[in-house]
Amino acid sequence: MAALKSCFHCGNTAADCVHAVAGDGVARSFCCAGCAAATGLILAQGLERYYAFRTASDQAPRYEQRNWSIYDRDRALRSYTHVREDGERELSLQIDGMHCAACAWLLNKSLRQLEGISDIQVNAGSARAEIRFDPTRVSLSRVLESIYSLGYDPRPLSFTPGGPPWLAERRTALKRLAVAGFGMMQVMTYAVSLYAGALDGIAPDLEQLLRFVSLLVSTPVVLYAAQPFFIAAWRGLRMRTLVMDLPVALSIAAAYLWSVWATLRGRGAVYFDSAVMFTFFLLLGRFIEMSLRNGFGLQQDAIARLLPESILRISDAGEERVIPDELCTGDRVRILPGERVPADGEILCGRTEIDESLLTGESVPRARQAGENLIAGTLNLSNAVDMKINRVGQDSTLAAVSRLLERARASRPRIAEVADVVAVWFVAGVLVLAVIAALYWLHTDAARAFPTVLAVLVVTCPCALSLATPAALAAATTQLARSGLIVMRGRALETLAHADRVVFDKTGTLTFGQPVLTEVHVLRVGANRERCVAIVAAFERYSGHPIARAFAKESPAFGVSEVSSCAGSGIEGRVGDQRYRVGRAEFVMDLCATAAAAPEPAEGRSSAFLGDTAGLLAEFVLCDALRADARITVHQLRNMGLEPLIASGDRPAVVAGIARQLDDPQARSDMRAADKLGWVRALQARGHIVAMVGDGVNDAPVLAGADVSVAIGGGTDLAKVSADIVMLGEGLAPLAQGVNTARRCMRIIRQNIAWAVVYNAAAVPLAASGWLQPWMAAIGMSASSLVVTLNAMRLLRPPNTAAAGSDVPHRPPQVSPA
């Protein structure tokens, strides 16, 4: 393990660090060429201070080149940007891979060096950037490309006036909070004067003035700031459920109306202070929770990125790549394998398999053929098909789903489901209790009836109970996001905390999933080793096969023509006058007339061959190496009581080799997805809670079958949609940390619920028996909500037992509400 170095740019540990000298003559080690290039660019622009100020490591930038030219189309400019009065254009971007303020700074400084960009505002919190540029001096594609080359993944957003919906939500919440806060300060001053006056005596006209002013100040607080509670309570009533907000709304309304009546009448006690304080503290708790939820911008525009960046449109004029916005009803488009469907429509010709898990949750791909419907955002898995567009944009199913999600997000988070069921009974109990207390006090001491009922309603406000779970989950989610784990489903954390078996997929999970070229054997006397590698490198540029990636680091020195690939066997083409084949031994040897025996493949490794018409030239031994942090992660998980298991589709010898390096966990080989699923089910039948970690490409059914699924970042979009938790970056280290945080989260939820129950059990009898004044009840309930929220915030601190072996610096804890 001593040989492990961490990458200067992304912090990933890798055994084979590339030592590169970037610009200023200082040798630094990098895990891949992508990181080295990003650092080189940053240093060349004189922005090396970025490394001193960043508080979290980067994701490794993706290595492959991307073609951004689709964004140079006029229509792209019109769709994604917005013309300002001075002729410049404004562009909104969602930027993946941003994690701290130093990234914002880096983007800002770096992009300002591009000519034609006049202003750039980067928001690190929401991972968005607003850019103002002059399209005559710098093209849209150039802007995107420069962001990409720094190691970020930009995605232009359609221009929405006023920013994203959650931003408007946040601003409104802040305004309500301000009204309630300023109002509370005023009303409390008047209330203290009134209480003092009640003890020491006060001039009646002055008392009346204070009460009228209190009324004046409380009115906007109740009518504007407390609106969300009334709306939620009313919506709940209309749907015939008793929601948490109902007693809240009742107590605010009752306290306010009673006080208004008392003020107008000129006698009786007023409770403006209780109503206003109650509103403010509740809003504060909600605001903190909302900030935690929105703190990480990644899930915000998840739907938007389900549409492809560009799509092949076929018209009489020919084929043309267009952006999805350009499509109209009736257009004919071709969807290649691996591409997403751009709009709703129907297949004209061809048959393929479509992954519709995004809409149906069903992870098994569906076969679709001519005449059948395709839905926007679904993924074409196997063959190219032509489709006719029927519905685009706002009419599409995807837009409808997105609207549903938006609505769901605006209301209470889904994760509070269980709490809501409890809440119905709780609320019913509170209302019954309040009525009983009212009846009792009306018969014994009518003057104390109203304050007692109000105190009961206020003190039992179930906010501590209703905040207990969501606040902790939100804080844990935020903390995990900082360490590179994105929780897609709230439930996942609970299951992860309880899991006792972890099934790892091998390829792409425990290993890099990409074969690395380890040895080259020249098979013909006189053949040049470098030349052979260069020829294969040139060939593999044309292949999407995973093996091709092993050669991506080698530079192709030849032009290849007449390339044709033979699925499952290899690729054939011409360099100069000579025909070559690259691939399996049998396939390569078919090219040569004289038959010879194919060499025996060695155990536990795979080989590719290069040959020409005269026979085999060279053998390339490829090996899929274990991830640097796999060993330590497996070890840590075992210490936490999670038994690691390996399920692999690979040959027994390879799997055994990997298992040996990981201290021999139980490992099964030669498993197809169905076998893996069967194994997971068998474990579950024995009462185990199973977490599945996979790269998601062919593991989707297993991921769905496990109690909790974790997909590793390098996986496809498909996995990101179907897994419960997605690990960003390359590496397994966040996994152990994730389990740790999930367990801490569950502990804090239990503490919170225990606290809320104890508090209510103690406070309710006191209130019902008339011992508590409404203002005491308001303070008690606010304090209990704040205790719960602050307790949840402890999760934002990084765990003490940070995953060893990773040099990823932690972000400092932040306890501010935003």
Added chain:
Amino acid sequence: MNILYLLIPLGLVLVVIMVAAFFWAAKAGQFDDLQTPAVQILLDDDSKPMRHDRKVRDA
């Protein structure tokens, strides 16, 4: 105590002004990003040329 008849309405006017100022700030996006600007000031490039200047002067 008659002064209260002036001070209390005055307090109200101040509250209205405060709320109005806060509303403007929220609408103008002052509270949208509370992380980046706090660090931005530390990251600004002004320290580098200064160090350079001093060296030149010292020499």
